Amino acid sequence: MNSCGTHDGANVNEPEAQLIPRCRAGDAAAQRELYASHARRVAAYFLRSGFAPADADDLVQETFTRVFRSLGTYDPARGAFGAWLATIARNVARRRWGRRPEPDSFDPELAGDVLVAPGNPHAEAAGREEIDALRDCISRLPEEIARIVHLRYVQGRTTRGVAAAAGIPEATVRLRLADAHGRLERCLRDKGVLE
């Protein structure tokens, strides 16, 4: 993102480049805007990492506390703010990694996807129209298969985690994911997204 977020009535148009100096100067309003623009993404990262919702809230607070205390060390020339924030969030998560209630149920690689800043390979590969087409295809999936897809790709669960959440065997999870892939592939071909 190159602008502040849209949450909590924050100024959506003020460029992040202007917010950061204000945050450094101790402007509480600017800090709230910067927080509102990134907090959901960071919270999603902690949830997809397997932390409990209450713990995820605490970790978000801790992450932004560190961000604002260390904002003086952030150098825009060395990378985007989102990447810098992602590094701090990963460090915060790493220190609490052992406290996750179901460590084997969540895929760390998928969890990291949500922190990927704009311009990353996934985002480049997946254009807006393609994602909208995929969303439409997913909405046409049978409910039990759509749920498996949601548990896997939105919640970022491992096959074991999906099986535990859905109450079905892991083999069934794999079969349903394979079925989902086949259906989505056909649907996206029909839409011209896949050749």
Next chain:
Amino acid sequence: MNDEPNNTNERLERLLRAWGAEEAERTAQAPAAFAPPSAGRPRALTIVLRWLPAAAAAVLLVAAAAFYRAGLQAPREGTTAGLRPSTSRPTTAADDAELRRLRRELDVARTQLAERDRRLDGLAGLPGQLTDLQEQLQRHEGEAKKLQADLRAATKAKGDMANQLAAAETRLTVLEGEKKALAATAAELPKAQSRLADVQDRLAAAAREVEAARKRDEQVVAELAAARQEAQRLAARHEAAMAAFQRTYLAMAAPGEGGLAARKTAVKSRRMLERLAEMPTDAESEPTRRVLARLEVVLTRLELLDAGRADAEGAFAKLLGGGELDRQIDDALVSGGASPPVRTWLFEARLILTGAGHAG
């Protein structure tokens, strides 16, 4: 649109992951509003932050007081044109000096304030460091607890091992006792083996003696059987001889007669009873006299017997009592104690009675 058209699965996977990340961010519950941390702040920073506004206010108050004092002194000391155009009194050299002094003090205050800001900026990194230190401390406490638990487990295991060692030592003591007993038994074994060999030798000797005795017994039995056979053979020869003598004797004493009648005739013709009465028997032995008395009765009955009756021979044989009287006569003859006339009479009586006891 598609960088790798030949890898549809990878393409779809990337799309799903991008969609999932977007959905996750979109559907994530909005976190609570950001609350700058107050608790956990380092004590030095807390003190600085607590007194910083007061210090700044004090500096500003000093500066304001200095300006105010300079304003009060200006009418008395005159004014300097151009310095305070708003005042009616011109500034003096003293005012300039005071103003310069105040400006210097203000610069010093600003420098001190900037220095404090710089130090504050320097301290800004402390919370993060302290948080890290607290986390390290927590980790160390956790490790210490784990080590304490391990120590307790190791102490308990040590106690268990000590108990097991004591039990093993007890068993070892028992085994050593058994080993000594076995050694003693092993020492006794050669003696026992020697005694056993001796007993076995004696048993073998006894067995040989038994075998020899058995063979001797068998030999004796065989000899007895042979002797018995010889005796039977001699007895048969004796009986045959006696039968031949009897036939000759009866043919001479009772010619033309046979059986009981011939015996009865022979008693009469040979005057057996008369000759017995004529023989002196006082000098004979007691057994011989008893045989002679018995024969007197038998021969008298034979002489009186009606030989024509059908049961005459049976009744006479019953009187003789089988062959008993024959053996008594033989004993008296064999003993050699009888006189020659008695011996002759006994022999003739024996010939007359031979075979009569088994008649009927």
